[in-house]
Amino acid sequence: MSPFTQSLLVICVLTFLSMHNVIGETTDRQIVVYNSLEGRLNLTLRCQSKDDDFGFHDLQPDEHFGWNFNVNIIHTTLYFCSVKWNNEFHHFDAFRYNRDRYRFVLYWYIKEAGPCVVSAEGINGCYPWK
Numbered sequence: 001m002s003p004f005t006q007s008l009l010v011i012c013v014l015t016f017l018s019m020h021n022v023i024g025e026t027t028d029r030q031i032v033v034y035n036s037l038e039g040r041l042n043l044t045l046r047c048q049s050k051d052d053d054f055g056f057h058d059l060q061p062d063e064h065f066g067w068n069f070n071v072n073i074i075h076t077t078l079y080f081c082s083v084k085w086n087n088e089f090h091h092f093d094a095f096r097y098n099r100d101r102y103r104f105v106l107y108w109y110i111k112e113a114g115p116c117v118v119s120a121e122g123i124n125g126c127y128p129w130k
């Protein structure tokens with residue numbers, strides 16, 4: 001095998017592994033989503049990525065649902081969630097690499113006006129619904 005073919009093969013294998021999250025950046029990340037609706041209503045949460053679907057979770061006031069993940073090597077990691085209560089139905093991105101790369105532990109608080117994130121790194125913010 002020529003050195004060029006070898007390099008190409010290595011690149012292909014790395015790309016494949018990273019796309020399937022077999023290898024990621026070394027640090028594990030964590031997301032936890034809380035039902036923080038001020039009206040103390042039940043919330044139905046569903047979070048997904050290209051590869052994962054965590055299904056529907058009914059959260060009573062202050063209950064939470066969370067998961068751990070690694071970002072992929074090509075930096076396309078995206079987790080998006082839908083939330084539903086009464087007749088309201090909204091979406092938000094729970095992790096988007098470009099926005100969240102410096103956040104490692106993310107606590108999302110779902111409020112009527114939109115989701116608010118508090119990160120262990122102190123990068124906090126509230127966002128309007130998408």
Ligand SMILES: *[C@@H]1O[C@H](CO)[C@@H](O)[C@H](O)[C@H]1NC(C)=O
Binds near residue numbers: 042060
């Ligand atoms: C929320 O869900 C629980 C468990 O299903 C139920 O007992 C309760 O009545 C619900 N609360 C509201 C405000 O709908």
